[in-house]
Amino acid sequence: MLSDNPIGRVVATELKPSTPHQFHFWTARESPIGIGAIVRVEENGRVVYGVVTDGFAYSDLVTPMHAVIGADGDPVAAGTEGTIRAEIRLFTAAVLRQMPEEPLQPVPLGSVWLASDADVVLALRMDAYTRGERATGIPVGLYAGGGSEAPVYLDCDFLLGPEAAHLNITGVSGLATKTSAVEFLLSSIFQTFPAHKGSVAAVCFNVKGPDLCFLDQPASLSGEDLRQYARLGLRPEPFENVRYYAPLKPDGVNLNSLRTNEALAGNTEPLVWGLREVLDYAEVVLNRDDIDAKADAFIDFLAERVVGREYVDEMLRTKSFHVQSFADLDEFFRAIFDFMEAMGRGAEVWRTHHVATIRKVRNRLSNISTRSKGLVTDDGVSNDLPWGRLEDRSVHVVDVAGLDPLAQDLVFARVVSKLREHLERRDLGVDHVVVFVDELNKYAPADGPDTYVRKMLLDLSERGRYLGLVLFSAQQFRSQVQRRVVGNAGTGIYGRMDMDELAMPAYTTLSAATKIKLATLPKGELMLRHPHFTQPIFVKFPRPAVLNSREGIERFPPAAELPFADAVARQMRALDRRVSADAVRTLIDGRREEDVRRALAATRRERPVDVYSFFTACLGRRVPGEVSAARRGVPALKRVDDSYGG
Amino acid sequence: MNFEAMRRAVRLKGLASATAVPDASSGRLEEASIRPARLTEGPALRTIAFGSPECWPEAVAYLDGVQRSEIIGYAGSAPLFVAELAAAVRERRNRRLQTIVEARRTVVLARPAALAAAGEAVASLEAIPLPDTDPAHPLRDLLNAGEALDQARGALEILVGCRYRAQRDSWLVVDGTLSVSRQWSEDGRMVAVSKSHSILPFDGADLEQYLHLPCGHRSSVFAPVTRSLAPVRAWGLRLWPWEGKDLLYGLVRVEVAPCNGSTEQADAISRWIMADRAPVSAPDRRWDRLLYGMYSVEQYLKARP
Numbered sequence: 001m002l003s004d005n006p007i008g009r010v011v012a013t014e015l016k017p018s019t020p021h022q023f024h025f026w027t028a029r030e031s032p033i034g035i036g037a038i039v040r041v042e043e044n045g046r047v048v049y050g051v052v053t054d055g056f057a058y059s060d061l062v063t064p065m066h067a068v069i070g071a072d073g074d075p076v077a078a079g080t081e082g083t084i085r086a087e088i089r090l091f092t093a094a095v096l097r098q099m100p101e102e103p104l105q106p107v108p109l110g111s112v113w114l115a116s117d118a119d120v121v122l123a124l125r126m127d128a129y130t131r132g133e134r135a136t137g138i139p140v141g142l143y144a145g146g147g148s149e150a151p152v153y154l155d156c157d158f159l160l161g162p163e164a165a166h167l168n169i170t171g172v173s174g175l176a177t178k179t180s181a182v183e184f185l186l187s188s189i190f191q192t193f194p195a196h197k198g199s200v201a202a203v204c205f206n207v208k209g210p211d212l213c214f215l216d217q218p219a220s221l222s223g224e225d226l227r228q229y230a231r232l233g234l235r236p237e238p239f240e241n242v243r244y245y246a247p248l249k250p251d252g253v254n255l256n257s258l259r260t261n262e263a264l265a266g267n268t269e270p271l272v273w274g275l276r277e278v279l280d281y282a283e284v285v286l287n288r289d290d291i292d293a294k295a296d297a298f299i300d301f302l303a304e305r306v307v308g309r310e311y312v313d314e315m316l317r318t319k320s321f322h323v324q325s326f327a328d329l330d331e332f333f334r335a336i337f338d339f340m341e342a343m344g345r346g347a348e349v350w351r352t353h354h355v356a357t358i359r360k361v362r363n364r365l366s367n368i369s370t371r372s373k374g375l376v377t378d379d380g381v382s383n384d385l386p387w388g389r390l391e392d393r394s395v396h397v398v399d400v401a402g403l404d405p406l407a408q409d410l411v412f413a414r415v416v417s418k419l420r421e422h423l424e425r426r427d428l429g430v431d432h433v434v435v436f437v438d439e440l441n442k443y444a445p446a447d448g449p450d451t452y453v454r455k456m457l458l459d460l461s462e463r464g465r466y467l468g469l470v471l472f473s474a475q476q477f478r479s480q481v482q483r484r485v486v487g488n489a490g491t492g493i494y495g496r497m498d499m500d501e502l503a504m505p506a507y508t509t510l511s512a513a514t515k516i517k518l519a520t521l522p523k524g525e526l527m528l529r530h531p532h533f534t535q536p537i538f539v540k541f542p543r544p545a546v547l548n549s550r551e552g553i554e555r556f557p558p559a560a561e562l563p564f565a566d567a568v569a570r571q572m573r574a575l576d577r578r579v580s581a582d583a584v585r586t587l588i589d590g591r592r593e594e595d596v597r598r599a600l601a602a603t604r605r606e607r608p609v610d611v612y613s614f615f616t617a618c619l620g621r622r623v624p625g626e627v628s629a630a631r632r633g634v635p636a637l638k639r640v641d642d643s644y645g646g
Numbered sequence: 647m648n649f650e651a652m653r654r655a656v657r658l659k660g661l662a663s664a665t666a667v668p669d670a671s672s673g674r675l676e677e678a679s680i681r682p683a684r685l686t687e688g689p690a691l692r693t694i695a696f697g698s699p700e701c702w703p704e705a706v707a708y709l710d711g712v713q714r715s716e717i718i719g720y721a722g723s724a725p726l727f728v729a730e731l732a733a734a735v736r737e738r739r740n741r742r743l744q745t746i747v748e749a750r751r752t753v754v755l756a757r758p759a760a761l762a763a764a765g766e767a768v769a770s771l772e773a774i775p776l777p778d779t780d781p782a783h784p785l786r787d788l789l790n791a792g793e794a795l796d797q798a799r800g801a802l803e804i805l806v807g808c809r810y811r812a813q814r815d816s817w818l819v820v821d822g823t824l825s826v827s828r829q830w831s832e833d834g835r836m837v838a839v840s841k842s843h844s845i846l847p848f849d850g851a852d853l854e855q856y857l858h859l860p861c862g863h864r865s866s867v868f869a870p871v872t873r874s875l876a877p878v879r880a881w882g883l884r885l886w887p888w889e890g891k892d893l894l895y896g897l898v899r900v901e902v903a904p905c906n907g908s909t910e911q912a913d914a915i916s917r918w919i920m921a922d923r924a925p926v927s928a929p930d931r932r933w934d935r936l937l938y939g940m941y942s943v944e945q946y947l948k949a950r951p
Contacts, residue, residue: 060945062929070924081924082701083938084741086945 006111007031007146008091010041020095023050023107027089032114035513036527036538037145039093040119043110046100049123050093050107051535053511059085092511094535096123120150125532129155134196139188139232140528141539151232152539154491156189156197158531160432164490165465168440168481169474170497175523177495178474179211182436183544185472189434190393191234198431198468199392203385203419205412206399207438210258214552215395216242216267219545228542236545239395245271245385246399247375247407252597253567256374256402261556265574271398272601273375274382275326277414278368279303282361284406284413284452294357301353302361306332315339326369326376333362372407377597383604387418390429405442409453412443416456416469423467432468435460440473441480454482461488479504492529494536496521510536565589568596575603576611587616595619683847686879686907687867691852694864696913699921705816706918707737707746708939711803712947713795717788721760724782727791728754728771732947733802735810735818736939743942747809749802750950755791757782774798800826807836819919821940824878824901831876831903837915838878838901841935843894845870847880857893859884864900864916867907879907883916885923886934896934 008027012018023041027033033052041048061067071078095107099122113119120143121127130137130153137153158164167185171177186202193200206212218238221229229236246257248270254260259268282299305311307329311321316335323329340347340355348355369376385396398415400408416435422428437443437457444457460471461484473489475481479501486492501507502515510518514536518527525540547555562570565588569581588596599618608614685691711733719726734748754761754768757778761768776790803820804827810818817835824830824838847870848856856865865882878901886896902915919937927933927941 061925066926066928066933069928070926072924077924080701081938082706082741082921083738083743083925083942085925085938086743086942 006113007033008039008112010043010107010109010112011090012106012109018107018109020098020104020106022092022094023048024090024092025112027091027112029087029089031089032146033089033091034145035517038096038115038120038123038143038537040113040115040123041107041110042113043108046098046105046108046110047122048098048107049096049115049119051096051123051537052091053094053535054092054513056090056092057087058090059087061085096534097125114146114148115150116148117150120148120152124152124537126153126155128532129153129157134194136194136197138185138192139234140185141526141541142228142231143537143539145538149231152528152537154530155532156193158490160189160193160197160200160434160470161465161468163465164531165470166461166489167470167472167491167493168478168486168489169472169493169495170476170478170501171474171493171495171526172476172498175496175521177493177521177526178438180524180544180548181493181495181526181541182472182474183212183215183546184541186395186434186436187237187239187545188232188234190239193432199429200432200434201390201392201430202395202434202436203415204395204397204436205415205438206397206401207408207442208401210401210549210553211438212397212436213244213257213259213399213549214264214547214556215239215397217264217547217552217556219543219547219551221543221545225542228540229545232542236542238546239393241391241394242267242397243386243394244268244397244399247271247372247403247411249402249561250373251564251567252374252377252593253564253571253600254561257399258401258553258558259399259556260559262559262570262573264556265570268574269604270383270571271375271385271411272377272383273414274377275324275329276308277382277384278365278376278410279307281410281414281417281452282365284410294354295361298353298357298361301351302329326366330362330366333358368406368410371404372410375403375407375411377601383601385415385418386429387422388427388429390433392430394430409443409451412437413453413456416460419469420460420464420467423469430468432470434470434472436472436474438474440475440485441477444482444485446480446482454485457485458482461485477501479506490531494518494527494529495525564593564596568600571600571604572611572615575607579612583612584615587619591619678844680846680849680853681871682849683868683870683880685866685868687881687909687912690866691848691855691868692866693855693859694866694909694913695862696864696916696920698917699923700914700917701921702738702817702918705737705739705814706939707735707810707814707816707818708743708820708937708943709733709735709803709807709810709818710821710940710943710947711799711806712944713799715755715791715795718754719764720784721756721763722782723784724757724760725784725787725791726754726756726760726764726768727788728752728768729791729795729798731795731799731802732950733799733806734943734947735806736943736946737810737814737816738939743939745946746813747806748947748950749806749809751798751802753795753798755794757787804830819937819939824903825870825876828876831878832905834903834905836903837906837919839919839935839937839940840899840901841932843897843899847871847882847899856882857897858888859897861885861887861896862920864912867909867912869904869907870901877904878902879904879912881912881916883919885920891934898935 008025010018010023010025016024035052035055037052039050115123129135136156138156138159139151140154141152143150143152169178169181204212216238221236226236244259244267246255249256307323316339321332323332336350336358340350398411400411419433444454460469464471478486497518499519502519527536527538529536565585568588569584572579572584573581599615602618603611603615606614713729713731715727715729717725718728730752732750735746736743737746752771753774754771755774755776758775761773774794776787776794815835820838822838822840824836830836846853847868859865859882861884863884867879867881869877870880880899880901883898883900884896885898888895922937925938927936927938930936930941
């Protein structure tokens, strides 16, 4: 409960003077002040807001020896003295704001009050963006200090651009920091993003387990959570418009995801890419040693002259090439190699490309189709995110948890690049997109090779805000991420952190007490940096209103991997619940799996009104099997005039 | 010179070795004397073990005063002093001390002629005239000012003590003596603890026994011969072992009203005071005899601007 009485008073000595950025104050022993508390100092019309960064307590005991003497060396007696020594609670506070701001002077030696709600607004400069018709505040949590509790807002101009942008979250795993904070913040953004700022959507990469697999499912929240939602003015609801994309398993029909429970199939669809989608990002699948001008030139040649076009080279064959799929491409490569073999020794160059370069490119491209079978299809039919049709307040989760790291890089590079392309053309469907990437240290490591993905993330962090392309990233150890990527994040969130990580040079600006607090933060609390806040602020946030991964897996256990026919039937029923699984099984019985996959992909892409009929049509007429009679060998001719015959 | 060797030699002769006379144990050296007291507890002086320390059974308050003076100038050869006097009572409840009563005075001390010469420069201060029967002498006037200040501080302490007693009836421990006030010397809930031993109550073998009290022992109760207003009862009490330090180390004289002079009451009060040894009042150099409650009052008064 806040009182009108001051809770302390600023003190300044020669050794601990007040400065324009820091001051010290003492309080009563029972004061509710703690690390992170916001306080107000008032003196002669000057108001200074500060946040407590360190605390000290000591008594008038000069040397421990006197305590030993006083207790006759008996530790039991040490706590039973008739009088408790005079002691001090001395706090150090960092200045958040001075009013008036000029002239900037040392903090006056005035009384200290606990900050009220109104003080918190002023201290964090939230008055500039949470008031008026064009307010841009996004609730991020509750500041709780000294018995008070005040909502804290981020400025969406500085969170989603254009002034600053991006968010980075650091924290050890499993303590409700990274994923929960992003889920809560995204929900807050979706509910409070101001209309005058336009539309917003989110694309999340689920990189491990079932972390983001249940964003559309409601959680059961405690009364305290609900109270916090009410205090923040938010509705405790799951996301309404969520679509999931997961690659298929190598069988081409079962989803490579933990979100395979039939009850969740309605908004879960396969992510399948063909040759064109991969070729555009071939640089991702080539390692540093592969990247040279010759390989680049040949890939450009394939992309511009061969893939998706009619290509005629009568030296290779008279019939033109129609390269649409990896299978077509392999046929094209075979034709080149056949031609060069036919030319004999000395024929090592085809159309200025050396055979070694051609072989290298072929190997790398076929490698991705092998290692990422399920994501990359041989038959050329792709299923992708709805580029150009992203809806306001929609969430698109790309589940790459089950993919090979190379394929994860490919997915990441392509999705972000497509977002960028569409945002540049302003035809994505929304004005702002939040891209959430966990395990950023894997994609943009501080050390290691300068990969395509890292360069792309750097570019996104440096220039994305102008486009409305915003990176929300997370990692356990911020120090292991490329400095410029995290450095460009205007907003930083820190959950419970490892002390070893806190010992890194990047955290030297934090006081020892703040580090200890960070190392022991309870679930649901975090430290926040934001351009408007001159010092880090601790806030707590309610549990996200979506099912967490553990509960989600318990309530919606993944379906067992099904036989081919059953998996096809389930996907058909996901498209249209009226379709009979038995009818699908009967329909595809005896068909070639490649044909069934192709028909299923076409149906998925087309989403026809009559799913079953369309699928049947795509399958085509069943060609009855023929029983071929055993061939009899051609008998040798008997020539009577052959003197050797007989 | 190897002082330690000399101390060892003294010990070998059966004497008590010592290192330093504790601060403030001497009081005013010019008053150092022996005023034989009358024993009221038994026919002969004894060394009494009063038992284990015990906390005061209820709230207890501590009264003390401080003074600070500076010379501010001369009128001819007569000095002018300005002094700040303060006294307070801090009461201990639930092991914590809190100030209940305090009073402050700022005074100017000088010969009347010097006060007149200073005129309005010191007009806002309360004036305490120094005796002017002798010709002005800076050092004599300094001694006179010290005596006058002691009296003024004593009066201030009596004032705050009476104010406290008007509000509360808790035990009140004062620094010094009860015999400066008739009211105090009759107060059955007051105890004086004196660090000063300029006036000793015994001589000869009794004095030696008195000064050799072991730690945790007291002397028999006696009635000091007082020049002041009222009779009290007193006894010596050793708070800390003196061996290897000084005969006066850790030795205090406890004064109570006559009604508290029984053996039982002297033992009980001794146990309470003994419990007040901790926390020690270091870094004050008198910590061997200065109770923490008193130290707290002094610190409080000195800290206030």
